[in-house]
Amino acid sequence: MEKTCSGHEVVPLEGEELARQEKDFTGYVDLGMVRFQPGRWLFPSSFTRFADKIYNFKVKPNDVYIVTWPKCGTTWTQEIVWTMRNNPNLDNPLAKAPVNARVPFLE
Template sequence: MLLDSSHKATLLEEEELAQQEKDFTGYKHGLVRLNPGRWLFPAEFTKFANGLFNFKWRNSDVVVMTYPKCGTNWTQEIIWTMRNNANFDHPLAMDPLMDRSPFFECDMFFAEEVVPGSSEMNECPSFQRLCPGADPKDGMYLQISEATPDPRTIKTHLPFSLLHHSMLDTAKVT
């Protein structure tokens, strides 16, 4: 499958899939390899890849782009607070960080069985508030990212090559 980012997504099969599933026990719904780059993602990524690549960035956006497990949430919280809540009286200050500063590509980690009324949807009050009537199967966090009012702070672990080059001309990337 060719993606809008010009990457080719290939579903892992047989020995390679068995080895990856042995090493990464959390991914039970298949894995894809993206080339060039040899990025490895849950198979669900292909469902959202073009929407992520074609996302419309705004001039007021700040994108927290890091490798996983390197202080991303901490950085995200600091940036969101600096931009929205300097006096700690912002009405969304007590909402979970994931709702205030969406994890852009998080939808790829939810299996296709996620349906309206599921626990994942119920744990995301911002989806219900910002996207009334929207279908969570179209990507809760992608839709939340689109619907979040300015100034948006959005988190991603995706490499630059999977995002449209206009992001660097439009948003601020940390």
């Protein structure tokens, strides 16, 4: 059984439980699903590639958090905050890169 840095066991969903979840979470049908124990957290299998990096993420004193409700302009807010901090003169060479390449996004 696979374990993460946080000590959670990664349990692949199988059989009837996997079929039930795939019925409701159609975007993850080809990826598979896993459950983290304890806690019974459900994730797509691909999350296991990032779980330890997220757990070990180091917060810096100058980090800025953007916390918004779903579907209320998160991407637009990320663009505004990034521009205010990094591109006030609108001449930053990274400005043409996609916002998700300039602003880390943890869900």
